[in-house]
Amino acid sequence: MNGAESLVHSLIDSGVKTVFANPGTSEMHFVAALDRIPGLRCVLCLDEAVVTGAADAYYRMTGEPAATLLHCGPGFANGISNLHNARRARSGVLNIVGDQANAHVPLDAPLTSDVAGLAHAVCAHVHRSATAADVGADAAAALAAARRFPGFVSTLILPADTAWDEGGVVATAEPPAPAAPADPAAIAQAAAWLNNGKPTMLLVGGAAFAEPALLTAWRIAQGAGAKILCERSPARMPRGRGRVPVERIPYPIDLGIAAFAGIEQLILVNTGEPVGFFAYPGKPGRLYPEGCAVMVMSTPEQDGPAALEALAAKLGTPAAPVPDPGPRPAPASGPVTPEGVAQTLAAVMPENAIIIDEAISFGRGFFPGTRAAPPHDWVMLTGGAIGEGIPLAVGAAIAAPGRRVIALQADGSAMYSAAGLWTQARERLDVTTIILANRKYAILLGELAGVGANPGRTALDMMDLSNPALDWVQLAGGMGVPASRAENLDELAVQLAASLAQPGPHLIELVIG
Numbered sequence: 001m002n003g004a005e006s007l008v009h010s011l012i013d014s015g016v017k018t019v020f021a022n023p024g025t026s027e028m029h030f031v032a033a034l035d036r037i038p039g040l041r042c043v044l045c046l047d048e049a050v051v052t053g054a055a056d057a058y059y060r061m062t063g064e065p066a067a068t069l070l071h072c073g074p075g076f077a078n079g080i081s082n083l084h085n086a087r088r089a090r091s092g093v094l095n096i097v098g099d100q101a102n103a104h105v106p107l108d109a110p111l112t113s114d115v116a117g118l119a120h121a122v123c124a125h126v127h128r129s130a131t132a133a134d135v136g137a138d139a140a141a142a143l144a145a146a147r148r149f150p151g152f153v154s155t156l157i158l159p160a161d162t163a164w165d166e167g168g169v170v171a172t173a174e175p176p177a178p179a180a181p182a183d184p185a186a187i188a189q190a191a192a193w194l195n196n197g198k199p200t201m202l203l204v205g206g207a208a209f210a211e212p213a214l215l216t217a218w219r220i221a222q223g224a225g226a227k228i229l230c231e232r233s234p235a236r237m238p239r240g241r242g243r244v245p246v247e248r249i250p251y252p253i254d255l256g257i258a259a260f261a262g263i264e265q266l267i268l269v270n271t272g273e274p275v276g277f278f279a280y281p282g283k284p285g286r287l288y289p290e291g292c293a294v295m296v297m298s299t300p301e302q303d304g305p306a307a308l309e310a311l312a313a314k315l316g317t318p319a320a321p322v323p324d325p326g327p328r329p330a331p332a333s334g335p336v337t338p339e340g341v342a343q344t345l346a347a348v349m350p351e352n353a354i355i356i357d358e359a360i361s362f363g364r365g366f367f368p369g370t371r372a373a374p375p376h377d378w379v380m381l382t383g384g385a386i387g388e389g390i391p392l393a394v395g396a397a398i399a400a401p402g403r404r405v406i407a408l409q410a411d412g413s414a415m416y417s418a419a420g421l422w423t424q425a426r427e428r429l430d431v432t433t434i435i436l437a438n439r440k441y442a443i444l445l446g447e448l449a450g451v452g453a454n455p456g457r458t459a460l461d462m463m464d465l466s467n468p469a470l471d472w473v474q475l476a477g478g479m480g481v482p483a484s485r486a487e488n489l490d491e492l493a494v495q496l497a498a499s500l501a502q503p504g505p506h507l508i509e510l511v512i513g
């Protein structure tokens with residue numbers, strides 16, 4: 001058995017099921033081993049940002065790391081922005097990066113680069129195999145690192161000789177340890193704060209989004225008369241009918257600060273301190289008021305759901321029904337507005353849909369309008385590195401067959417990883433992408449004003465995508481994804497319903513005037 005074969009056997013024996021891949025010469029023995037040893041679904045992606053974004057979504061939907069196959073430092077670097085997003089989502093991802101054979105590194109051939117240096121920027125675990133005999137155990141260790149609660153990005157660098165040399169030894173990853181419990185003293189302190197009558201907020205994130213933890217958090221807040229908010233960009237949040245109406249920290253700095261106004265005590269549950277997405281001249285970096293007391297009830301690495309249960313028990317919080325969001329709306333009609341898109345979405349999305357949200361500025365109002373939709377999961381861009389929506393849709397559809405994926409996709413962000421549409425077509429994935437075609441970097445126009453910069457012609461041109469206008473119907477069609485264009489909400493409703501009734505991918509270019 002060579003090193004590559006030991007790697008494939010070790011992955012399969014350790015429970016890995018899926019590889020998102022963009023291979024090169026140094027990975028040929030690994031690719032050949034994938035061929036010989038059945039058991040892994042291999043998904044070809046035509047850009048590494050698609051590979052890594054798909055792996056991120058796969059973890060968010062299954063709680064199990066997928067493997068990625070990346071080519072040398074440059075291939076890894078192409079995928080780094082979505083590994084950054086995966087790190088922010090606390091997703092477990094196992095990267096396998098082929099590299100120059102160990103003896104070839106000193107010759108400084110063209111693709112030789114500092115893979116480990118690049119990997120350390122986004123990974124919790126980085127290891128380079130020394131010999132074929134090490135590869136199996138190294139893979140098992142890297143996988144165990146990716147699975148550590150709540151999930152980490154992990155990289156195994158596989159020099160070509162360690163793949164082709166004989167002497168591979170199969171190894172199996174140790175199962176992950178359960179999440180560490182929160183400190184009982186922290187839970188007691190949170191209970192005391194919620195009982196002392198001061199204005200208090202629960203800020204919830206990460207693992208505490210899992211049902212029923214979010215319901216428990218909401219019940220606690222209702223019972224104690226506290227406010228509740230969730231982190232700005234949830235990795236995955238259960239939403240729709242029967243789910244609790246928890247709002248996100250707003251993106252614009254002034255709204256973010258306003259959301260915390262008057263709060264004197266802030267309790268963090270599986271999330272960090274709330275801070276501005278960026279610094280703005282003359283504005284605070286932290287969103288909560290000066291003098292507000294802050295405590296960590298559970299860190300993102302601790303068992304937030306159990307901590308919330310313990311807190312509810314300590315407080316004697318009664319069960320509370322989830323508020324009725326009212327009747328499911330009918331599809332909206334007329335000119336395109338964010339509220340209208342949300343209404344149409346709520347009207348036509350199927351039960352148990354997965355919503356991918358890289359809607360950027362246009363999507364800020366989508367939460368309230370989708371409360372009366374059937375139960376669904378909402379998956380967001382977590383790390384602010386745009387260009388993950390289309391890859392997330394790929395990974396979610398592969399992770400959750402039978403569930404419809406609807407991607408709300410801003411046009412500028414879509415261009416970074418549009419190649420993912422090809423994988424959607426090739427794998428016949430049930431994904432409907434709605435391109436929000438405002439033909440500009442609208443969010444940056446707001447940011448220009450926000451930082452107090454001068455909006456001259458050159459600056460405005462840097463945010464204009466209308467010259468030439470992108471033709472998404474042709475772009476999608478050229479990659480095998482059937483597409484249509486909607487100019488108003490009536491056309492959106494018809495095209496969306498038609499796409500949901502058919503298997504396979506579809507793209508709707510929604511023109512925003």
Ligand SMILES: Cc1ncc(C[n+]2csc(CCOP(=O)(O)OP(=O)(O)O)c2C)c(N)n1
Nearest residue numbers: 360361385386410411412413440441442443
């Ligand atoms: C990887 C990366 N590159 C650049 C940026 C800076 N950036 C933030 S938003 C944005 C434009 C987004 O435009 P679009 O996706 O069309 O959404 P809209 O602003 O129109 O809502 C850019 C370029 C970023 N956040 N991440």
